[in-house]
Amino acid sequence: MPATEPLLKPEPARPAHVIAVANQKGGVGKTTTAINLAAALAEQGFRVLLIDLDPQGNASTGLGVAPAERQLTTYDLILSDGQPDAIIRPTSVANLWICPANSDLASADIDLVANEKRSFLLHDALRHPDFDARAFDVVLIDCPPSLSLLTVNALVASHAVLVPLQAEFFALEGLSQLLLTVRDVRRSANPDLRIEGVLLTMYDGRNNLAQQVEADARENLGDMVFHTVIPRNVRLSEAPSHALPVTEYDTASKGAEAYRALANEIGARLKR
Numbered sequence: 001m002p003a004t005e006p007l008l009k010p011e012p013a014r015p016a017h018v019i020a021v022a023n024q025k026g027g028v029g030k031t032t033t034a035i036n037l038a039a040a041l042a043e044q045g046f047r048v049l050l051i052d053l054d055p056q057g058n059a060s061t062g063l064g065v066a067p068a069e070r071q072l073t074t075y076d077l078i079l080s081d082g083q084p085d086a087i088i089r090p091t092s093v094a095n096l097w098i099c100p101a102n103s104d105l106a107s108a109d110i111d112l113v114a115n116e117k118r119s120f121l122l123h124d125a126l127r128h129p130d131f132d133a134r135a136f137d138v139v140l141i142d143c144p145p146s147l148s149l150l151t152v153n154a155l156v157a158s159h160a161v162l163v164p165l166q167a168e169f170f171a172l173e174g175l176s177q178l179l180l181t182v183r184d185v186r187r188s189a190n191p192d193l194r195i196e197g198v199l200l201t202m203y204d205g206r207n208n209l210a211q212q213v214e215a216d217a218r219e220n221l222g223d224m225v226f227h228t229v230i231p232r233n234v235r236l237s238e239a240p241s242h243a244l245p246v247t248e249y250d251t252a253s254k255g256a257e258a259y260r261a262l263a264n265e266i267g268a269r270l271k272r
């Protein structure tokens with residue numbers, strides 16, 4: 001062995017664990033989960049990128065990216081070969097970066113249809129060397145409220161999908177529709193796609209219906225359901241208007257504690 005050869009080779013950087021936060025229903029807590037799980041993982045020292053894949057741009061607004069700072073967005077990342085380094089922005093939270101979105105993404109579904117790689121554009125964009133250099137541990141994708149091509153792009157680009165489920169009557173029916181889409185993506189493009197977990201959100205333990213939905217979900221889905229349940233907590237709904245995750249807006253709130261518990265569940269798997 002030549003003397004100049006290092007005895008210990010440096011560990012190759014581990015690729016980021018990519019999680020799509022998806023549910024075709026609006027208002028179930030996708031964006032709230034994406035922002036606050038991202039912030040709680042960042043608080044634990046993980047390097048986290050949040051990709052806003054919703055034309056409404058709520059995750060971007062909630063993390064304080066003003067519209068004027070969205071000259072370049074996720075649209076440019078997936079549809080016009082934008083340089084990730086020019087698009088990704090730091091947030092006020094250490095270890096947390098965001099790829100912002102605005103209404104440019106609203107036309108993406110139409111712009112994607114004619115593209116023969118239409119389902120793979122986000123997957124391919126994440127292979128850009130800029131991402132390796134930033135060495136993210138986790139990438140969270142905040143999906144739009146639909147099973148559109150954008151959501152399919154997220155599922156193709158991800159290792160796993162996290163499904164927020166609002167504890168209400170038709171919740172499980174919507175879930176089976178999403179799981180069929182996951183099955184299709186596994187068959188066609190991403191055989192290793194896993195379910196990271198189903199997360200009960202906006203949970204009110206005094207409400208019988210919520211208890212029933214939780215019992216049904218745990219009985220039917222077993223380990224797929226996270227131990228952590230996110231309570232209904234007004235601090236979670238106030239935080240975005242202060243451009244902060246709840247972990248910084250009201251660090252001791254029930255909402256902050258719940259998302260930290262979720263980050264512990266997911267963080268423990270990441271360390272394994």
Ligand code: ADP
Nearest residue numbers: 026027028029030031032202231232233236237
């Ligand atoms: P989605 O991204 O699925 O459309 P959001 O995360 O935007 O859903 O949540 C919808 C609304 O519910 C928002 O106004 C949000 O602030 C509020 N919300 C979400 N989760 C909670 C919660 N656990 N407690 C109270 N309000 C919540």
Ligand code: MG
Nearest residue numbers: 030031054058
């Ligand atoms: Mg949303």
